[in-house]
Amino acid sequence: MNELQVIKPVAEYRTNPLGIDAAKPRLGWRIQSRRRGVAQAAYRIQVSEGDDRFESAVVWDTGKVASDRSVHVEYGGPQLKSRTRYFFRVRIWDRHGTESGWSETAYWETGLLDASEWTAEWISAPKRDGAEAEPADYARKTFDAGPGLKRATIYATAHGLYELHLNGERVGDALFAPGWTSYANRLQYQTYDVTPMIQNGRNAIGVVTGNGWYKGDIGWHSERGLYGDRRAALVQLHLTYEDGREETVRSDGSWTMATGPIRLSEIYHGETYDARLERPDWATADFDDAGWVPVETLDADKRTLIAQQNEPSRIVEDIRPVGLIRTPAGETVIDMGQNMVGWLRFTVRGEAGHRIVIRHAEILDKDGNFYTGNLRKAKQTIEYVCRGGGPETYEPHFTFQGFRYVKLEHYPGEINLEHFTGRVIHTDMEPTGRFECSEPLVNRLQHNILWGQKGNFLDVPTDCPQRDERLGWTGDAQVFIRTAAFLMNVAPFFTKWLGDLKADQFEDGSVPAVIPNALPKNRNSSSAWGDAAVICPWTLYVCYGDTRVLEEQFDSMKAWVDYIRRQGDNEWLWNTGFHYGDWLGLDAKEGSYVGATPTDLIATAFxxxxAGLVAKTAEVLGRAEDAETYRTIRERVVREFRNEFVTPNGRLISPTQTAHALALAFDLVDGETYRRTAATLAKMIEDNKFHLTTGFVGTPYLCHALSRSGYHETAAKLVLQQEYPSWLYSVLQGATTIWEHWDGIKPDGSLWSDAMNSFNHYAYGSIGDWLYQALAGLDTDESAPGYKRIRIRPLPASGFDYAHAAHDSMYGTIESGWRRLADGRLQVDVVVPPNTTADVVLPGAALSGVAEGGRPLAEAEGVADCRQTDDGVRLTLGSGGYRFVYEAAGV
Structure with a gap:
């Protein structure tokens, strides 16, 4: 390996993205070197238009730029052209003058940058008479392609969900395209490079459309056609030849359509598929479509079209069944061993016309029988009609299920588990986080947190993937986003979702409870839910150093705080209106979902x-006047909070864990009041035998507030608690994901409720960021966000012998971990990626007693600014891997 290398060049977070519409794409790269203390001093970027050898058509050459910036470097060349591939490469110099070679060549490709470039027409099946059991539509067209083809690219979208086919093959591996957005304002289109699929001569293109979120059942009120009553597709294929000629094949009135084997397909209810109606060659040029009818063309707005912003949903892994169960009720049930989201693929032999029914559920009831009560109106059912004549394999198209258990009805012949595969589907985000520790149950908790994210990050951050809901609840998203950003690269995912939040935000600045707003009759805008408008973009900035998302969302962020200011009897308190409060708090009154913490206390705290986050955002964006305005608002609100909710002697008026956690986490109290609040919180937990009582609002902040205020051991005892209510209670009950309720399944096996009892609901998985940030000690410094400057401060705790976290940041892999050695000393391991620095605290260390790699600190390469403090040894590290060993006092 060369001494200095540039690796993993990306554009807009992605490797070689197709069809982007950013006017100035941001480029980034990582640096690889075996040496310690490597930092970039300068870079050079070359961008060419269509020439991957950079021999001609170089449109932007930065020359040597003195800068340590290696992420979010904005393209600064001439205005980009539509439908054009731009190649780029990078080289760097380090602080010692060492020059790297060029990185591997990467590219981005622009999409259709102006709505006028869409010459295709929206095509739809003839309108049907309101039948709910609506089959999918198949539309097709043949076309010719000549010799000398250079490139073929399809741009496509739909009202509904669609699949593309070309010459008998499915195009791409994206699922549930075009995704779910605020359709009236923002509709994504997708770009496909189909050059290898085009044949010289006659070709055929086809599209299948289903209801999806656009036209199918959405929400528990079973509303249909929320966005429109007609499915439609928009398809545009561009053929570019070596001699410069271009041809376009577009959806228009010349296409023909029919129905096929997908007789019904709904997000909630599943799919009915009649294999006898399959047309294997329907998207080939030789197919006889004499019985097909002309499509209808629709006049629909194309100005709302935007390029795909996040990664699409895909099949990301397969899992195999772990067992076959015959329940006491006589049911035949397959156990997948994991509560998962996606669908079941199976192979079967059956006579033509034989109907198989497959139902999906998360749990078995206390008697061991198949349980679907918590699905409410969602059917989660697959009906498959065999075509006969041999083995046939099937998996669904426009639906997904949340399940661990699968009940088979009318399944022919002997059941062979080898014929069943669980296909796990979610937005295809890059995994970035790993955590492990000495406590197996906490490792299982980490597993459950990760699978909760997998199951609920399917194009939007859903609240549950199984019942008749699956909505993008804002409160759930904001409490979990920090954990989510440890585990996966969620920047494009949340950037897209925040665009919809801004689009669906009401004119008065209030924010719908779910995004996209699938509950249009619900105008309630609650604290902690609407605050997602501010918390989520700020978190993306902290985790990824992304200032563009702050710029794009800043008006939305301000509008939310301005909306709050207009509420209430006092502009510095929010004491009116509807609030979800500390949702599902265990201190709620009988029959209530809302915890005991006063809703006006929670609302004012948020x-x-x-307001403080908006002020910080304004500072980052250089908007000094706004920064001062919102800093003043925060100061006034904090002052009023103390007047209203803190007694003259410094006691919070609300004796709840959530009230105290929020006051500490949001710095709403200080001095002696802060110390008293922290001590009171710890005492409440101790008096409750180290059990929590918090709901959705308090839980994410509880352990952080304790650890930060000097009660880290109390936080650790909460995390290690095994009795209900606790995080480990569900683990011991066999959970493989996070539950919506602390007691979704009670100790006696009975269930909390049918009405609202998801067993895959990520909100309480927000404890994950405490495992990373506090226990393992891995965090970023807000003053140099995106892990440009890393904070390493592991906090060992009783009950743990070691903890280790790793995070693949935009600069590379960061690691922080500690271990108690057999001789009683503490070992701390740290990995710092090139072009970053880390501020490290070695807890309980004495400066004279620390060795790194067997050497005294003074002799350790890459270690600087060592100093003794009350909490240990503080030092600064350049890039590289480090191992510190020392006698730890009081740790």
Whole structure:
């Protein structure tokens, strides 16, 4: 390996993205070197238009730029052209003058940058008379392609969900395209490079459309056609030849359509598929479509079209069944061993016309029988009609299920588990986080947190993937986003979702409870839910150093805080209106979902928090006047919070864990009041035998507030608690994901409720960021966000012998871990990627007693600024891997 290398060049977070519409794409790269203390001093970027050898058509050459920036470097060349591939490469110089070679060549390709470039027409099946059991539509067209083809690219979208086919093959591996957005304002289109699929001569293109979120059942009120009553597709294929000629094949009135084997397909209810109606060659040029009818063309707005922003949903892994169960009720049930989201693929032999029914559920009831009560109106059912004549393999198209258990009805012949595969589907985000520790149950908790994210990050951050809901609840998203950003690269995912939040935000600045707003009759805008408008973009900035998302969302962020200011009897308190409060708090009154913490206390706490984040955002963006305005708002709100909710002697008026956690986490109290609040919180937990009582609002902040205020051991005892209510209670009950309720399944096996009892609901998985940030000690410094400057401060705790976290940042892999050695000393391991620095605290260390790699600190390469403090040894590290060993006092 060369001494200095540039690796993994990306554009807009992605490797070689197709069809982007950013006017100035941001480029980034990582640096690889075996040496310690490597930092970039300068870079050079070359961008060419269509020439991957950079021999001609170089449109932007930065020359040697003195800068240590290696992420979010904005393209600064001439205005980009539509439908054009731009190649780029990077080289760097380090602080010692060492020059790297060029990186591997990467590219981005632009999409259709102007709505006028869409010459295709929206095509639809003839309108049907309101039948709910609506089959999918198949539309097709033949066309000719000549010799000398250079490139073929399809741009496509739909009202509904669609699949593309070309010459008998499915195009791409994206599922549930075009995704779910605020369709009236933002509709994504997808780009496909189909050059290898085009044949010289006659070709055929086809598209299948289903209801999806656009036209199918959405929400528990079973509303249909939320966005429109007609499915439609928009398809545009561009053929570019070596001699410069271009041809376009577009959806228009010349296409023909029919129905096929997909007789019904709904997000909630599943799919009915009649294999006898399959047309294997329907998207080939030789197919006889004499019985097909002309499509209808629709006049629909194309100005709302935007390029795909996040990664699409895909099949990301397969899992195999772990067992076959005969329940006491006589049911035949397959156990997948994991609560998963996606669908079941199976192979079967059956006579033509034989109907198989497959139902999906998360759990078995206390008697061991198949349980679907918590699905409410969602059917989650697959009906498959065999075509006969041999083995046939099937998997669904426009639906997904949340399940661990699968009940088979009318399944022919002997059941062979080898014929069944669980196909796990979610937005194809890059995994970035790993955590492990000495406690197996906590490792299982980490597993469950990860699978909760997998199951609920399917194009939008859903609240549950099984019942008749699956909506993008804002409160759930904001409490989990920090954990999510440890585990996966969620920047494009949340950037896209925040665009929809901004689009669906009401004119008065209030924010719908779910995004996209699938509950249009619900105008309630609750604290902690609407605050997602501020917390989520700020978190993306902290985790990825992304200032563009702050710029794009800043008006939305301000509008939310301004909306709050207009509420209530006092502009510095929020004491009116509807609020979800500490949702599902265990201290709620009988029959209530809302915890005991006063809703005006919670609302005012989040008011102060969001105002402060808007002020910080304004500072980052260089908007000094706004920064001062919202800093003043925060100061006034904090002052009023103290007047309203803190007694003259410094006691919070609300004796709840959530009230105290929020006051500490949001810095709403200080001095002696802060110390008293922290001590009171710890005492409440101790008096409750180290059990929590918090709901959705308090839980994410509880352990952080304790660890930060000097009660880290109390936080650790909460995390290690095994009795209900606790995180480990569900683990011991056999959970493989995070539950919606602390007691979704009670100790006696009975269930909390049918009405709202998801067993895959990620909100309480927000404890994950405490495992990373506090226990393992891995965090970023807000002053140099995106892990440009890393904070390493592991906090060992009783009950743990070691903890280790790793995170693949935009600069490379960061690691922080500690271990108690057999001789009683503490070992701390740190990995710092090139072009970053880390501020490290070695807890309980004495400066004279620390060795790194067997050497005294003074002799250790890459270690600087060593100093003794009350909490240990503080030092600064350049890039590289380090191992510190020392006698730890009081740790």
């Amino acid at each position: 008011y102060a928090h969001s």
